[in-house]
Amino acid sequence: MMTAAIVAILITMILALVRAFLGPTEYDRMLAANSFGTKTVLLIALCGHALSWHSYLDVALLYAMINFVGTIAVMRFFENRKDDGKVETGEGR
């Protein structure tokens, strides 16, 4: 049963990667990367238990945080690029 769930997560990761390669706009790529990250957290948690890795839950929790911060960073990147021609000083970030 665990194996079935792990295979399902792997399939979803591949689908998200395909969207990351395809996605016409950058927002699609951002969404796909966020999905990939969430699935990785689940993959580490399930695989770690099945394969008896050490301290796998610490890594999973860490990656959940990092994924969130990365998604916010990408959003900020876009928001600043959009103000390109309009204002030359912003709040600096």
Added chain:
Amino acid sequence: MSLLIDGLSAIFLLAGGFLCITGGVGLLRMPDFFSRVHAAGVTETLAAPLLLFGLLLQMEWSLDMLKVLMILIFVLATNPTATHAMAKATLTGGQKPLVADDAETRGEDASNS
């Protein structure tokens, strides 16, 4: 008793896995960014707790169970927030959602065929 726990865990894992794949397929097949964000966000936010509950039921009593609970709470808190923030940022960035009124020609084609 352990058969009950194993069965419950299997149900949770299967349901979580099915929802994951549904989200992935939705990510690929939906026509527009906003529908994709909806598909991915909803299914992921439900699939993660289901899978983690399935994992929790299979573990022995230890500190690790508390860590799995923490991961669960964290994902449950941040995944919808990230989805909402992405959708809002995209809307502010200028993307418009694909609405049925825009696809009038599509409606005519459907009624013609």
Added chain:
Amino acid sequence: MLIAIVAIRMRDLFGVVILFGVYSLLTAVLFMDLDAVDVAFTEAAVGAGVTTVLLLSSLRLTRRWEAPPKHNPLLSLLVVGVTGAALVYATLDAPLLGDPNAPVHKHVTPHYIQRAAEEIGMPNMVTAVLASYRGYDTFGETLVVFTAGLAVLLLLGIPELPKSRPHSSAIDDQVVLKVVVKLLIPLILLYALYVQFHGDFGAGGGFQAGVIFATGFILYEMVFGANNAHAVMPPAWLPRLAALGVLIYGGVGLVSMMAGKPFLDYSALSGDPVHGQHLGVLLVELGVGITVFSIVLLIFYALSGRKRQP
């Protein structure tokens, strides 16, 4: 590897940054599979997290699309191919991964593995080797991080922020995001402290903890704006904190010397040698954590404060 090839061929630098984050992530999973948890931890925290954020901050300052190359790459491809083939040929002679008869497993490694528990008293062998047996190398690493931060400070500097903020950005009306992030940042910082002090027993240590701590502050700056972030952690403090971390590390070594033992011999720090080892490892990991935190945050402040050149 497919991701690496696509990342090299892509011209869109933003896509390259995202792909590097994904690549880093897969490498972290691979490290977990090889049972190298501390390395996976650091790879996930640094490669997928901080590096992506820093690369995006610097990408903001330059063009997004890579200019096509001006020269014919055939000669460089030939050189790289020949060198790569020579290296692969050299590795054919190397022992298999994990072979117990390999020379690297015969020299000091059995000593570390067998004696770490009784000499240092720490379940996590990686921290024992990193902070105690090879403490001098780790001191060098900390100094390297410190020097990198100095270089960034000299080249870029931390710009003064304008006092007024004339336009409100899209992230200002993200109320949900602000509320949730306000609740999450204390948890992230708490997790960083857990990783710092739990490094003796599980995966963790100073480097990872410093990076996670900096990530909390970076998240704060991204969501609440640079003015608030500079009010919370003034940039003038960061070089001082970095120096403090290095001084703590070196100071522990000097105290050992003053007690008559060699530099960085922690058994001199207390009556009972094992207790001295614990104390020494605690202090040096603290020094490493402080330095890494302040340097990562310094680099982020330096990159994010610059206005885009029009």
